[in-house]
Amino acid sequence: MSAADATPSRTDKHELILEAAIRVFAQKGFHAARISDVADEAGVADGTIYLYFKNKDDLLLSIFEEKMDLLLAGLREALVGVTDPLEQVRTFARYHFRQVQDHRELAEVLQIELRLSNKFMKEYRPQKLWEYLGKFAEIVRAGQEAGQVRTDIDPFMAMWAFFGAMDEMSMQFILAKHRKFSLDAAADTVSGIFIRGLSKEKP
Amino acid sequence: MSAADATPSRTDKHELILEAAIRVFAQKGFHAARISDVADEAGVADGTIYLYFKNKDDLLLSIFEEKMDLLLAGLREALVGVTDPLEQVRTFARYHFRQVQDHRELAEVLQIELRLSNKFMKEYRPQKLWEYLGKFAEIVRAGQEAGQVRTDIDPFMAMWAFFGAMDEMSMQFILAKHRKFSLDAAADTVSGIFIRGLSKEKP
DNA sequence: CACCATAGACTGAACCGCCATTCAGCGCCC
DNA sequence: GGGCGCTGAATGGCGGTTCAGTCTATGGTG
Numbered sequence: 001m002s003a004a005d006a007t008p009s010r011t012d013k014h015e016l017i018l019e020a021a022i023r024v025f026a027q028k029g030f031h032a033a034r035i036s037d038v039a040d041e042a043g044v045a046d047g048t049i050y051l052y053f054k055n056k057d058d059l060l061l062s063i064f065e066e067k068m069d070l071l072l073a074g075l076r077e078a079l080v081g082v083t084d085p086l087e088q089v090r091t092f093a094r095y096h097f098r099q100v101q102d103h104r105e106l107a108e109v110l111q112i113e114l115r116l117s118n119k120f121m122k123e124y125r126p127q128k129l130w131e132y133l134g135k136f137a138e139i140v141r142a143g144q145e146a147g148q149v150r151t152d153i154d155p156f157m158a159m160w161a162f163f164g165a166m167d168e169m170s171m172q173f174i175l176a177k178h179r180k181f182s183l184d185a186a187a188d189t190v191s192g193i194f195i196r197g198l199s200k201e202k203p
Numbered sequence: 204m205s206a207a208d209a210t211p212s213r214t215d216k217h218e219l220i221l222e223a224a225i226r227v228f229a230q231k232g233f234h235a236a237r238i239s240d241v242a243d244e245a246g247v248a249d250g251t252i253y254l255y256f257k258n259k260d261d262l263l264l265s266i267f268e269e270k271m272d273l274l275l276a277g278l279r280e281a282l283v284g285v286t287d288p289l290e291q292v293r294t295f296a297r298y299h300f301r302q303v304q305d306h307r308e309l310a311e312v313l314q315i316e317l318r319l320s321n322k323f324m325k326e327y328r329p330q331k332l333w334e335y336l337g338k339f340a341e342i343v344r345a346g347q348e349a350g351q352v353r354t355d356i357d358p359f360m361a362m363w364a365f366f367g368a369m370d371e372m373s374m375q376f377i378l379a380k381h382r383k384f385s386l387d388a389a390a391d392t393v394s395g396i397f398i399r400g401l402s403k404e405k406p
Numbered sequence: 407c408a409c410c411a412t413a414g415a416c417t418g419a420a421c422c423g424c425c426a427t428t429c430a431g432c433g434c435c436c
Numbered sequence: 437g438g439g440c441g442c443t444g445a446a447t448g449g450c451g452g453t454t455c456a457g458t459c460t461a462t463g464g465t466g
Contacts, residue, residue, distance in 0.1 A: 013415090031234070035452060036418095045417040047454075056452070157372065157384065157392040164371025165364035172363050181360065189360040197400030216441090238426060239444095248443040250428075259426065 014052045017042045018066065021059050026105035030060055060109075067106055068128035071099060075135060085143030086199060090191040092136060093166060097183040100170045108174050111167065133163050140198065149198050158198060165190050217255045220245045221269065224262050229308035233263055263312075270309055271331035274302060278338060288346030289402060293394040295339060296369060300386040303373045311377050314370065336366050343401065352401050361401060368393050 020042035024033045035056060039046045053059045078095040082088050100107040137159040143149030169186045173179070223245035227236045238259060242249045256262045281298040285291050303310040340362040346352030372389045376382070 034450095039418095046452090047418065048416055050453070051415075153392055153395065154384070154388075157389060158396065160371045160375050161368035161393050161396060164367040164369070164374075166367070167371060168363045168367025169360065171367075181357070185357075186360060189356055190364050192356065193361065193364060193400035194396065195400075196404075197396035197398075201399070237424095242444095249426090250444065251442060253427070254441075 013042075013044065013048065017044065017049055017052055018059075018063060022063055022105050022109055025060070025063075026108040030109075063106075063109060064126070065128060067110070068132065072128065072132050074099070075132060079135070085139050085146060085148055086195045088139045089136075089162075089195050089198070090187075092139070092162075093187040093191040093194075094184075096166050097170065097187040100173065101183045104174065107170060111171055111174065133159050136162055143198070148200060150200050153198065158194075162190070162194055165194070216245075216247065216251065220247065220252055220255055221262070221266060225266055225308050225312050228263070228266075229311040233312075266309075266312060267329070268331060270313070271335065275331065275335050277302070278335060282338070288342050288349060288351055289398045291342045292339075292365075292398050292401070293390075295342070295365075296390040296394040296397075297387075299369050300373065300390040303376065304386045307377065310373060314374055314377065336362050339365055346401070351403060353403050356401065361397075365393070365397055368397075 017038065021033075021038045024038045024041050027033075028037065035049060036046050038059070039049055042049075049059070053062060075092070075095055078091055079088055082091050137155040140149055140153070140155035140158050144151050144155070166186075169190060170183075173181070173183055173186065220241065224236075224241045227241045227244050230236075231240065238252060239249050241262070242252055245252075252262070256265060278295070278298055281294055282291055285294045340358040343352055343356070343358035343361050347354050347358070369389075372393060373386075376384070376386055376389065
């Protein structure tokens with residue numbers, strides 16, 4: 001209640017509801033989650049949610065849109081100063097798995113729940129995801145130009161393969177009740193395979 | 204109408220409905236698909252479906268269960284006679300993508316729609332999927348024992364990475380309106396990366 | 407300073423459209 | 437004629453969404 005806290009009671013409801021929705025969707029799943037569950041979790045009335053979001057779908061999409069911006073910004077920052085393309089692959093993997101680790105519930109929503117809606121996957125083009133993954137395709141292309149990466153592999157195919165590998169490992173991590181492996185190990189494994197798999201054979 | 208066709212009018216309704224469901228679920232998505240849509244597609248009454256399946260969820264699970272059996276059997280057959288572990292990786296990838304190609308609608312249901320239900324992913328343990336993928340872990344382990352595959356990589360981690368890579372590429376293939384790449388190329392890319400990524404470095 | 411007017415934020419009970427599921431009955435075949 | 441497979445209209449409940457009403461903050465007025 002300091003003077004600096006100029007608006008103590010005026011917590012941003014938009015943010016409040018969004019964070020509550022992430023927790024609820026992660027726990028119950030988007031489909032099974034009721035608007036009233038989100039409202040309870042956020043400590044607001046059902047109707048209040050409709051003052052900040054168009055409908056239940058919009059709530060899910062807003063989570064995606066707003067969080068992907070943060071993820072992308074963080075990725076860019078993580079890559080600053082790493083110049084070797086093959087080293088960038090490792091950095092990408094580490095960053096990705098660290099995010100999954102640090103934001104488990106968000107990861108769960110993005111991974112499992114966003115795919116539920118094939119309306120989302122089929123009609124809505126996840127521009128933000130493209131920006132994120134596009135970084136990897138850039139890395140591969142740069143590596144090819146620098147002569148370190150084999151040129152018989154299409155950067156976009158490599159991108160999807162890499163993302164798919166990370167995604168599936170994250171999924172297993174999220175689904176596993178008993179943590180059978182660390183995400184650090186996962187990052188090392190996937191970057192280990194791809195770094196060697198993509199680099200030019202020693203002559 | 205030969206004598207061999209002993210039960211011409213007695214088409215197996217179970218099979219008929221299952222195949223109709225695959226087409227409908229692939230096209231509209233599981234959630235948006237109505238039981239009456241499936242009934243129409245199969246040319247039966249709504250109620251008939253409940254004579255063969257417990258409910259809508261059971262219909263989805265039955266698709267998974269029955270089709271995975273076929274997939275697994277096909278995979279085993281495809282691997283017959285291929286002894287080199289690294290060659291088995293290529294065979295696995297080729298088989299997988301060929302199935303996606305030849306059974307597009309089934310692939311769509313298995314890939315996109317099955318994941319909708321986190322009940323499915325979280326509570327129901329997809330034993331059949333494990334059997335299918337477990338083959339890959341076996342291949343890796345055999346390769347390690349034979350000294351061809353690097354031993355610093357856990358076979359199960361490699362398994363998830365491999366599956367994830369194939370899965371994501373299939374997903375892109377399915378989602379892409381214009382076919383930007385062939386699945387044969389996808390098989391070569393993913394096996395190319397993994398074969399080199401997994402094999403022991405030349406001394 | 408006490409009081410009121412007004413706007414804007416918030417509430418939550420009730421509504422309503424939507425299907426999954428049911429079941430009473432129908433017709434075909436032995 | 438009766439049993440079996442099938443039909444499809446009717447049912448029920450579920451939960452997203454709405455909106456009339458309440459509450460709170462603010463600032464204008466005597």
